[in-house]
Amino acid sequence: MTGMASAHTTPAGQRPGLRERKKIQTRQAIRLAAYRLFAEQGYDATPVDRIAAAADVSPSTVFRYFPAKEDIVLTDEYDEAMAAGIRDRPLDEPPVASLRRVLIDMARRLTDDEREEMLTRLTLIRQVPALRARMGEGMAKTGAMLGEVLAERSGRSPEDFEVRVLVGAVLGALQEAVLHCFDHRREETMEDSVDRALGMLARGLPL
Structure with missing residues (x-):
């Protein structure tokens, strides 16, 4: 997901293990090298082997972490944190309320560097x-x-009609919230945009 959480902590704020931290560091080194080269010479003019050289890794290492060049920009570690956060919420809490709380908390934990990276993405x-x-x-x-x-929370199937419609509505709202924040970043924070978007869903999309 084009995202809203720290890639370096778990939802409970615990640091991941050494092996996972090394993987995160390698992924981040590749991303930062790619962003620098994209800014200097453009996305289309930057081949993966040049990104690998700038990150001091082999091209095969880049492809091990990112199957395609597009994934360097689009892949993140946020889905796992989001799932864990939702599972930690009270079972009697409405699903949109749970998502709203988790995503706002994730957005608030973004560091300045992570916010800047998100804007680059x-x-x-x-x-x-x-x-x-x-x-x-x-x-x-x-x-x-x-x-x-x-x-899991509702005892339904992921293919249940209501579950699928809710997921589609949430994803659409989140995408528009992120893009709105990007377009108006001097006026509204990410957490404010997410709060507004999911608040609309919770209230039944009032206009």
């Missing part, structure tokens, strides 16, 4: 058609995760 997504085309695949994976978690 959104800028690239706005500018590069290939990224927008592939973003749908990532949203589908996030939707499948949300469907499973919400189905």
